[in-house]
Amino acid sequence: VTDSAELIPRPGPAAAPPDDPPGSSLRAVPMTGGVALSGEVDMRAWSSLEVAVRAAIEESPGEDVLLELSEITFIDGHAVGVLAAMAGELEPGRRLVLRHPPWVLRRIVETLDLDREPALIIEEPRAG
Amino acid sequence: VTEFDHPALLYGSLDHFLETMVPFVRAGVDNDEVVFVATRADNVDALHDELGTGAGAARLADTDQWYPHPAARLRAFHTFVTRELNAGAVRIRLAGEPVWRPEPPEFVREWQRYESVLNAVLEPFPATLLCLYDASRLDPSVLATAHQTHRTVHLDGQAVASAAFQEPDRLLSLWNPELAPPPPTAVRAHTVTDLAAARTFLAEHALTADVRPDRAMDLSVAANEILTNALIHADGPVALWAWTAEDRFVCQIEDQGPGVADPLAGYRPPPASREGERGLWLARQLVDLLQLVSADTGTAVRLHVRRG
Numbered sequence: 315v316t317d318s319a320e321l322i323p324r325p326g327p328a329a330a331p332p333d334d335p336p337g338s339s340l341r342a343v344p345m346t347g348g349v350a351l352s353g354e355v356d357m358r359a360w361s362s363l364e365v366a367v368r369a370a371i372e373e374s375p376g377e378d379v380l381l382e383l384s385e386i387t388f389i390d391g392h393a394v395g396v397l398a399a400m401a402g403e404l405e406p407g408r409r410l411v412l413r414h415p416p417w418v419l420r421r422i423v424e425t426l427d428l429d430r431e432p433a434l435i436i437e438e439p440r441a442g
Numbered sequence: 443v444t445e446f447d448h449p450a451l452l453y454g455s456l457d458h459f460l461e462t463m464v465p466f467v468r469a470g471v472d473n474d475e476v477v478f479v480a481t482r483a484d485n486v487d488a489l490h491d492e493l494g495t496g497a498g499a500a501r502l503a504d505t506d507q508w509y510p511h512p513a514a515r516l517r518a519f520h521t522f523v524t525r526e527l528n529a530g531a532v533r534i535r536l537a538g539e540p541v542w543r544p545e546p547p548e549f550v551r552e553w554q555r556y557e558s559v560l561n562a563v564l565e566p567f568p569a570t571l572l573c574l575y576d577a578s579r580l581d582p583s584v585l586a587t588a589h590q591t592h593r594t595v596h597l598d599g600q601a602v603a604s605a606a607f608q609e610p611d612r613l614l615s616l617w618n619p620e621l622a623p624p625p626p627t628a629v630r631a632h633t634v635t636d637l638a639a640a641r642t643f644l645a646e647h648a649l650t651a652d653v654r655p656d657r658a659m660d661l662s663v664a665a666n667e668i669l670t671n672a673l674i675h676a677d678g679p680v681a682l683w684a685w686t687a688e689d690r691f692v693c694q695i696e697d698q699g700p701g702v703a704d705p706l707a708g709y710r711p712p713p714a715s716r717e718g719e720r721g722l723w724l725a726r727q728l729v730d731l732l733q734l735v736s737a738d739t740g741t742a743v744r745l746h747v748r749r750g
Binding site: 421 | 517521637641663666667670673711720724728
């Protein structure tokens with residue numbers, strides 16, 4: 315065995331790329347039509363988030379992409395900006411649907427005027 | 443006229459206010475401009491009565507109710523102008539009265555900084571913004587700043603080019619705050635490399651200090667943005683302090699990074715804001731006051747939210 319690291323189960327989600335610093339609490343579980351995310355999205359989870367959402371976008375070509383965010387407890391401005399940018403890059407007719415986002419996400423979308431992005435949809439936001 | 447025009451009106455009485463504002467609104471309506479005025483409630487009533495049906499589609503608002511916070515007001519004006527121009531307006535005609543309250547001097551200063559920033563932020567747009575100053579009530583030191591933040595000042599019925607005017611980047615540098623060190627009562631966070639722990643530290647201390655839960659959350663989101671910038675750009679350690687100061691809860695983030703050279707950083711609305719500035723814009727919007735002092739040896743950012 316030359317590469318013993320391959321045999322050791324990696325902690326965290328398979329989608330987490332090696333360039334996120336340790337300690338990211340973001341978890342991504344693929345689901346029909348999208349991905350369910352949980353945890354906190356700060357700078358340690360930026361690339362994990364992008365990888366997970368990009369995978370979901372490629373998984374269902376031509377369709378809306380659903381992000382189930384009911385278990386997300388924090389997200390920062392950069393991460394919300396990344397989601398809006400990815401929504402803007404979808405082919406015409408496709409949308410990125412953010413379901414059950416935390417209150418902080420709505421606050422950031424509104425403050426950064428990201429609600430001008432027509433392909434970014436917010437569904438059933440949470441109060442907390 | 444396609445350029446941005448940003449004069450100030452120093453009115454000495456209600457009559458003087460109406461003498462300027464009635465023709466100002468009527469001319470806008472006659473030119474098919476979009477007209478919006480935010481002024482004190484008593485001025486709104488008087489202007490409304492005087493204009494009668496001549497108000498046309500002009501909108502009047504109570505300045506104490508219409509985004510009465512400098513950063514929010516800046517964003518509201520910018521959103522108003524861009525939305526109306528996108529909807530087909532040829533020119534926008536605005537008048538706005540800053541909200542002068544009996545507040546600590548750094549809060550008053552922030553309105554003055556915002557008055558200066560408007561020169562830069564609305565500069566690309568075909569718009570007029572007439573800023574209203576009640577010369578009969580305001581402190582002479584406040585009136586003096588109107589001459590520094592506006593190229594033209596309407597005084598005693600005459601428009602005069604202001605010799606005291608300074609470009610926003612210059613004026614904001616002159617008006618940079620001097621921040622005393624955190625007081626002895628300040629609590630320092632053990633670690634800030636764990637952002638989740640830093641957010642919890644701030645939210646808990648803010649709640650203990652009777653900050654409303656939604657404002658405690660705003661503060662921790664804002665501080666997270668500043669800490670993120672510091673952790674990305676700073677070489678050395680990053681420090682986080684929190685304390686209470688009378689009716690406010692305050693936190694301060696210090697880094698030893700290369701500093702923020704642009705005095706207007708975080709004042710430009712997205713998407714015009716540069717990469718890396720978006721966090722600072724967000725933070726300025728979310729707290730009651732953000733103060734930033736920067737040198738090439740490091741940066742200190744102080745965030746204030748009201749208690750209760």
